[in-house]
Amino acid sequence: MKRNSRLSLALHTLxxxxxxxxxxxxxxxxxxxxxxxxxxxRRVLGRLREAGLLxxxxxxxxxxxxxxxxxxxxxxxxxxxxDESLVTSEPDxxxxxxSVEHALHRRVTSVMQEIEQSLIARLSETTISEVRGx
Amino acid sequence: MKRNSRLSLALHTLxxxxxxxxxxxxxxxxxxxxxxxxxxxRRVLGRLREAGLLxxxxxxxxxxxxxxxxxxxxxxxxxxxxDESLVTSEPDxxxxxxSVEHALHRRVTSVMQEIEQSLIARLSETTISEVRGx
DNA sequence: GAGTCTCGTAACTTACGCAGTTACTAGACG
DNA sequence: CGTCTAGTAACTGCGTAAGTTACGAGACTC
Numbered sequence: 001m002k003r004n005s006r007l008s009l010a011l012h013t014l015x016x017x018x019x020x021x022x023x024x025x026x027x028x029x030x031x032x033x034x035x036x037x038x039x040x041x042r043r044v045l046g047r048l049r050e051a052g053l054l055x056x057x058x059x060x061x062x063x064x065x066x067x068x069x070x071x072x073x074x075x076x077x078x079x080x081x082x083d084e085s086l087v088t089s090e091p092d093x094x095x096x097x098x099s100v101e102h103a104l105h106r107r108v109t110s111v112m113q114e115i116e117q118s119l120i121a122r123l124s125e126t127t128i129s130e131v132r133g134x
Numbered sequence: 135m136k137r138n139s140r141l142s143l144a145l146h147t148l149x150x151x152x153x154x155x156x157x158x159x160x161x162x163x164x165x166x167x168x169x170x171x172x173x174x175x176r177r178v179l180g181r182l183r184e185a186g187l188l189x190x191x192x193x194x195x196x197x198x199x200x201x202x203x204x205x206x207x208x209x210x211x212x213x214x215x216x217d218e219s220l221v222t223s224e225p226d227x228x229x230x231x232x233s234v235e236h237a238l239h240r241r242v243t244s245v246m247q248e249i250e251q252s253l254i255a256r257l258s259e260t261t262i263s264e265v266r267g268x
Numbered sequence: 269g270a271g272t273c274t275c276g277t278a279a280c281t282t283a284c285g286c287a288g289t290t291a292c293t294a295g296a297c298g
Numbered sequence: 299c300g301t302c303t304a305g306t307a308a309c310t311g312c313g314t315a316a317g318t319t320a321c322g323a324g325a326c327t328c
Contacts, residue, residue: 008235012235027275036316036317037317040317046275057275058273058323060325061274062274063274104265115253118249131241160304173289173305191295193295194296194297196295
């Protein structure tokens with residue numbers, strides 16, 4: 001995918017965790033299963049920890065585990081935690097005097113934001129537990 | 135923006151054309167107004183020509199103009215013509231044996247496609263003529 | 269306390285896409 | 299024939315993200 005590399009890794013990992021919440025996994029284990037690098041895993045999962053979805057512990061027997069019951073974590077929680085966005089809401093950095101461009105930008109941005117809300121609403125209908133059962 | 139650079143250029147140009155459909159514009163004129171390069175303009179508008187939205191003519195007094203009445207061209211037509219896509223529908227190139235990943239991929243792709251259809255439906259409610267009037 | 273295991277993070281490399289640019293060809297007009 | 303335009307190939311530059319290496323900070327075992 002494109003921007004969904006992080007999202008795929010996060011969802012994949014959390015879905016597995018939902019199947020065995022007690023198990024603590026190291027970033028090396030996760031990276032191995034996902035076919036990537038431990039540092040990449042820590043970068044991505046670090047965002048989920050900041051969002052309160054995961055806990056991480058250093059040292060012997062340390063690693064990653066869910067911070068909440070898997071039934072309470074939705075795909076939307078993960079999407080939002082990773083700051084994924086369709087709109088990219090740039091701060092209108094171009095000081096354009098063209099009224100057509102302004103009107104257009106407002107229109108498109110408005111539709112995009114509405115669609116993004118629909119996406120989040122749809123993603124929030126599925127929890128990371130439910131995905132496993134397909 | 136990110137992937138919306140082409141879309142912005144296309145919509146901006148077509149909105150102006152909607153205000154004066156008879157006028158033929160050169161890629162140099164368009165590039166100048168949009169703050170970009172004639173080759174970039176031809177690349178982007180070329181896609182719209184392939185989609186039947188624009189006509190282009192070479193030679194003296196040549197240039198670009200609308201192929202249809204501006205009232206019949208919607209923002210969705212432009213979006214689709216540019217092959218914009220939220221899903222990026224990769225052909226599942228990873229031969230992953232992990233059932234969790236498969237279930238996840240199906241679920242996310244399904245939601246994304248549904249959302250993309252909503253986006254196109256919303257964009258099709260506005261024509262390039264209407265944008266001018268705000 | 270020494271050794272080991274883990275996360276946290278900085279710094280660098282690599283890959284990729286896209287805008288921009290240059291330069292050329294192909295038509296169209298006068 | 300000269301010029302004006304689009305069409306297109308080829309290259310550069312830039313930004314983003316993944317991958318990699320390296321090291322520091324805690325936490326546990328002995």
